[in-house]
Amino acid sequence: AVNHYIEHIEKDTHNAFVEIFYGEARERATVIDQKLRYGTAGKLAGMIIGIKDNLCLKDHHVSAGSKILDGFESLYTATVVERLVKEDAIIIGRLNMDEFAMGSSNTTSYYGPVKNPHNPAMVPGGSSGGSAAAVAAGLCHAALGSDTGGSVRQPAAFCGIYGLKPTYGRLSRYGLIAFASSFDQVGPMTTNLEDMALLMEVMAGKDPMDSTSSSRPVEAFSKALQSEQKFTIGYLAETLNHPGLDPVIRQKTLDTLELLRSQGHSVVEVHMPYLDYLTPIYYIIATAEASSNLARYDGVHFGYRSPNAKTMDEVYTLTRTEGFGTEVKRRIMLGTFVLSSGFYDAYYGRAQRARRLITDTTNELFQLCDFLLTPTTPGTAFPIEKKFDDPTKLYLEDVFTVLANITGIPAISIPAGRHSSGLPIGIQLMAPKYNDFQLFELAAQLRS
Numbered sequence: 001a002v003n004h005y006i007e008h009i010e011k012d013t014h015n016a017f018v019e020i021f022y023g024e025a026r027e028r029a030t031v032i033d034q035k036l037r038y039g040t041a042g043k044l045a046g047m048i049i050g051i052k053d054n055l056c057l058k059d060h061h062v063s064a065g066s067k068i069l070d071g072f073e074s075l076y077t078a079t080v081v082e083r084l085v086k087e088d089a090i091i092i093g094r095l096n097m098d099e100f101a102m103g104s105s106n107t108t109s110y111y112g113p114v115k116n117p118h119n120p121a122m123v124p125g126g127s128s129g130g131s132a133a134a135v136a137a138g139l140c141h142a143a144l145g146s147d148t149g150g151s152v153r154q155p156a157a158f159c160g161i162y163g164l165k166p167t168y169g170r171l172s173r174y175g176l177i178a179f180a181s182s183f184d185q186v187g188p189m190t191t192n193l194e195d196m197a198l199l200m201e202v203m204a205g206k207d208p209m210d211s212t213s214s215s216r217p218v219e220a221f222s223k224a225l226q227s228e229q230k231f232t233i234g235y236l237a238e239t240l241n242h243p244g245l246d247p248v249i250r251q252k253t254l255d256t257l258e259l260l261r262s263q264g265h266s267v268v269e270v271h272m273p274y275l276d277y278l279t280p281i282y283y284i285i286a287t288a289e290a291s292s293n294l295a296r297y298d299g300v301h302f303g304y305r306s307p308n309a310k311t312m313d314e315v316y317t318l319t320r321t322e323g324f325g326t327e328v329k330r331r332i333m334l335g336t337f338v339l340s341s342g343f344y345d346a347y348y349g350r351a352q353r354a355r356r357l358i359t360d361t362t363n364e365l366f367q368l369c370d371f372l373l374t375p376t377t378p379g380t381a382f383p384i385e386k387k388f389d390d391p392t393k394l395y396l397e398d399v400f401t402v403l404a405n406i407t408g409i410p411a412i413s414i415p416a417g418r419h420s421s422g423l424p425i426g427i428q429l430m431a432p433k434y435n436d437f438q439l440f441e442l443a444a445q446l447r448s
């Protein structure tokens with residue numbers, strides 16, 4: 001299987017991988033083969049997994065899609081990756097991504113844009129675009145992505161696969177290069193729910209290295225897939241009436257609700273009156289946290305250092321000027337601004353209060369229903385060449401996904417057929433915090 005995938009990755013034209021771990025993957029395969037013969041192999045024996053290039057693997061390069069980490073090698077392995085390896089998964093390589101996971105198109109990577117396997121002129125979504133494209137193009141069994149504002153779910157929807165953002169704290173963030181720490185969560189991307197449930201069983205659970213990881217017991221997510229439990233599903237009216245929503249995606253969402261009704265679930269209309277505030281709240285908090293997290297790339301501690309620097313000041317300024325791309329710089333500027341002393345309360349403080357209000361409102365909605373259902377994205381994959389006259393227009397791509405990150409709740413994107421253009425469509429389910437198991441229960445019932 002390793003040889004099979006390596007052959008495919010080498011021939012691949014989507015630019016999904018930035019590095020293949022040739023020798024190592026083959027060596028591991030030999031060892032696991034032996035273990036299989038002796039019946040000592042782990043739960044994931046033979047599963048071949050690609051990891052987004054913001055997950056650390058000891059003694060391997062990691063770049064977060066950025067020039068600024070050029071040449072940097074991880075000093076330790078991310079806990080989620082370590083847990084996969086312990087169960088005999090084979091890590092096949094590093095996957096392309098938007099620089100520092102900032103984006104929805106995978107066009108800001110230092111390694112160039114990723115192409116959508118369903119149509120190479122289109123973006124795969126982002127920022128985990130390499131992960132989504134690799135899984136959709138059959139270059140690995142499964143991939144890990146990271147989701148700060150939708151970066152697992154949106155590319156999953158654009159590429160026609162499953163993508164899960166678990167409850168904040170369900171997976172360890174240790175060894176995940178930080179973007180916005182109060183939103184970041186690693187997530188599995190797969191072609192099927194069985195693989196996803198198994199990966200979650202292996203990866204979830206307390207990690208002493210991440211104090212925000214939960215010590216709640218890990219459920220047997222695979223057992224959820226046989227469930228016939230009936231639920232109440234609330235559809236967010238504001239998302240279906242959203243002016244930017246593609247009519248075909250709207251219809252698919254209505255069809256999904258109809259299917260759920262026909263299966264005996266109750267479907268109710270619910271309201272999130274603050275829908276249009278979610279994206280601005282997300283971008284204020286995410287850029288604030290990013291400006292702080294990215295302060296560490298100073299040309300001294302990690303990766304790239306400008307060869308043109310002559311003074312200490314120049315080490316900082318030239319390294320950062322040359323090392324970061326435009327979008328990352330924009331976000332550092334935005335974040336620094338909203339945290340600056342004169343504006344802190346007007347922007348950051350206010351966004352945090354709004355975050356509390358949104359969380360309370362969402363919790364109230366879960367008094368009325370067990371799940372929230374929305375389309376994953378307002379539209380399907382767009383052309384790689386598409387120019388946005390205003391960069392914040394691309395931010396609106398996240399309108400349906402950021403709610404789960406703002407509130408910390410789990411959310412999954414489920415493939416829901418195709419648009420008339422042939423491009424995939426995704427439906428999103430969200431559940432109360434730590435109801436990841438229930439998310440699997442309902443997602444399984446939506447399989448056709």
Ligand code: GLN
Binds near residue numbers: 102149152
């Ligand atoms: N598109 C969002 C952003 O650019 C989400 C990114 C993410 O989830 N990593 O911030």
